[in-house]
Amino acid sequence: MLKGIAASQGYGIGKAVIINDISTDYSNVKYTDAQSEKARLQKAVDDFIEETRSLASSLKESAGEKEAEILEGHIVMLSDPFMLSQMEESIDAGSVAEKAVDTVCNMFIDMFSSVDDELTNQRASDVKDIRDTLLKSLLGIKSIDISAVDAGSVLVAKDFTPSMTGKINKNNVAAIITEVGGVTSHSAILARAMGIPAVLSVVNATQSIKDGMEIIADGFKGKVITNPSDNEKSKYTSLQEEYLKEKESLKAYIGKETVTGNGIKKQVYANIGKPEDVQNVLQSSGEGIGLFRTEFLFMDRASEPNEEEQFEAYSTVARAMNNKEVIIRTLDIGGDKDIPYLHIEKEENPFLGHRAIRYCLDNPALFKKQIRAILRAAVFGNIKIMLPLVTCLEEVRDAKKLIAECEKELEAENKKYNTVPLGVMIETPSAVLISDLLAQEVEFFSIGTNDLTGYTMAVDRGNAKVSKLYDTFQPSVLKAIEITIRNAKKAGIQVGMCGEAAADSRLIPRLIEWGLDEFSVTPGSILQTRKTICEYKA
Numbered sequence: 001m002l003k004g005i006a007a008s009q010g011y012g013i014g015k016a017v018i019i020n021d022i023s024t025d026y027s028n029v030k031y032t033d034a035q036s037e038k039a040r041l042q043k044a045v046d047d048f049i050e051e052t053r054s055l056a057s058s059l060k061e062s063a064g065e066k067e068a069e070i071l072e073g074h075i076v077m078l079s080d081p082f083m084l085s086q087m088e089e090s091i092d093a094g095s096v097a098e099k100a101v102d103t104v105c106n107m108f109i110d111m112f113s114s115v116d117d118e119l120t121n122q123r124a125s126d127v128k129d130i131r132d133t134l135l136k137s138l139l140g141i142k143s144i145d146i147s148a149v150d151a152g153s154v155l156v157a158k159d160f161t162p163s164m165t166g167k168i169n170k171n172n173v174a175a176i177i178t179e180v181g182g183v184t185s186h187s188a189i190l191a192r193a194m195g196i197p198a199v200l201s202v203v204n205a206t207q208s209i210k211d212g213m214e215i216i217a218d219g220f221k222g223k224v225i226t227n228p229s230d231n232e233k234s235k236y237t238s239l240q241e242e243y244l245k246e247k248e249s250l251k252a253y254i255g256k257e258t259v260t261g262n263g264i265k266k267q268v269y270a271n272i273g274k275p276e277d278v279q280n281v282l283q284s285s286g287e288g289i290g291l292f293r294t295e296f297l298f299m300d301r302a303s304e305p306n307e308e309e310q311f312e313a314y315s316t317v318a319r320a321m322n323n324k325e326v327i328i329r330t331l332d333i334g335g336d337k338d339i340p341y342l343h344i345e346k347e348e349n350p351f352l353g354h355r356a357i358r359y360c361l362d363n364p365a366l367f368k369k370q371i372r373a374i375l376r377a378a379v380f381g382n383i384k385i386m387l388p389l390v391t392c393l394e395e396v397r398d399a400k401k402l403i404a405e406c407e408k409e410l411e412a413e414n415k416k417y418n419t420v421p422l423g424v425m426i427e428t429p430s431a432v433l434i435s436d437l438l439a440q441e442v443e444f445f446s447i448g449t450n451d452l453t454g455y456t457m458a459v460d461r462g463n464a465k466v467s468k469l470y471d472t473f474q475p476s477v478l479k480a481i482e483i484t485i486r487n488a489k490k491a492g493i494q495v496g497m498c499g500e501a502a503a504d505s506r507l508i509p510r511l512i513e514w515g516l517d518e519f520s521v522t523p524g525s526i527l528q529t530r531k532t533i534c535e536y537k538a
């Protein structure tokens with residue numbers, strides 16, 4: 001049996017699919033002669049063009065013209081005789097085909113990255129994609145298509161990047177197992193959002209588990225059983241049935257008002273990452289969206305979504321929620337959320353670096369596109385804007401200036417928009433300490449305990465070695481929460497919580513006592529959270 005961190009509840013029983021980090025090391029490939037190397041290169045290029053062409057045509061149907069154009073651009077680039085002849089020259093000089101591809105592509109990547117122009121920089125990412133695909137093809141490496149695994153697959157990987165998680169088809173994935181990450185890592189958050197059991201931080205999982213092995217993943221206890229006995233299989237099958245039955249019984253809370261046992265009205269909202277998640281929220285009668293993590297709209301694609309695409313996403317959510325509150329968090333990137341095409345510089349301490357509101361304020365063109373899309377979408381529902389990772393008043397004031405600029409621009413362009421209430425996430429000790437002042441500047445707070453716990457305890461939220469210290473129940477974190485709620489109440493503004501702790505049945509009674517108004521949880525936890533609140537008695 002292997003041990004890890006229980007990160008998403010449920011029992012997953014199925015067959016392992018190992019998703020390895022793919023190494024494209026070609027140091028062992030031997031040079032034969034120029035003619036054969038060139039033939040290998042030509043075959044890889046031909047295969048690339050053929051596959052990319054068919055991918056582009058299926059993408060045109062599933063995702064639209066624009067996404068397909070990016071892939072067609074790859075074909076054009078690789079068909080450029082200059083690029084190919086450079087590779088052939090490198091082969092003539094004694095390089096194996098892999099080295100020729102690597103060297104020539106890297107030369108283009110350096111060239112495109114050094115230009116201070118977004119579109120040209122984008123071409124560097126395109127060449128990176130071409131390089132990696134060609135290298136894999138030359139080395140005969142087949143990468144697994146996560147979106148196409150068989151039903152009952154238990155996915156095992158070192159880690160899942162948010163874009164990998166985005167490809168998961170929840171109907172086919174029985175469980176997720178990783179070697180790194182904790183309860184609040186993004187793989188965990190997404191696994192919970194999709195209702196997939198997950199066990200994270202299992203040491204050497206990709207080595208000790210073999211492809212095709214029978215697996216039981218216990219998302220409650222953080223256990224992984226490999227090659228289970230018949231006894232174990234029947235034990236976990238009945239545990240799974242029981243769990244599903246319990247989940248079924250929570251359905252009694254669908255459509256029920258969230259009122260504590262002593263008559264105080266509360267709100268159970270949901271955290272979402274994509275417009276599609278709203279379906280799950282409505283199914284559990286979530287009373288609003290307390291956190292729309294908009295960074296997911298920016299992930300798993302080759303360039304940033306334009307204003308229209310964002311407007312489409314935000315207004316779809318606003319409409320679907322039918323005038324219920326929708327709190328849209330502005331782009332929260334950096335830290336563990338990398339978006340390659342934004343070219344965020346590598347930093348020594350990314351969690352303390354150029355991320356979230358800091359990045360957005362320094363990139364006003366990108367930020368304003370998002371703000372404009374939100375203001376325009378606000379015509380279709382009850383939208384609020386929320387700023388992530390705020391640490392000082394200036395950030396809020398600067399954001400307000402940009403919002404005012406956007407309103408003026410929209411006015412001048414005769415475009416329909418609505419002004420929207422502004423709030424901040426309280427997820428740094430600094431924000432807690434000035435929460436009395438922040439409360440004078442904004443109309444609501446939402447406590448982000450995932451980051452607040454990490455920053456207060458000075459612990460990396462994804463590092464298994466220090467996970468013991470990552471504990472929202474530490475007195476310092478509880479005090480930070482209490483102070484924030486107190487200052488919000490004093491100023492008479494709404495205060496919610498959108499960190500994972502909002503769904504913790506051990507913490508909910510305290511949050512009620514302190515006066516928290518709104519609990520924003522993953523869609524799968526709405527009913528359990530409502531039940532815990534309804535059962536609370538002073």
Ligand code: PEP
Binds near residue numbers: 291451452499
């Ligand atoms: C948080 O930090 O609590 C939060 C909700 O934001 P995220 O998990 O997206 O960083």
Ligand code: MG
Binds near residue numbers: 450
């Ligand atoms: Mg956060």
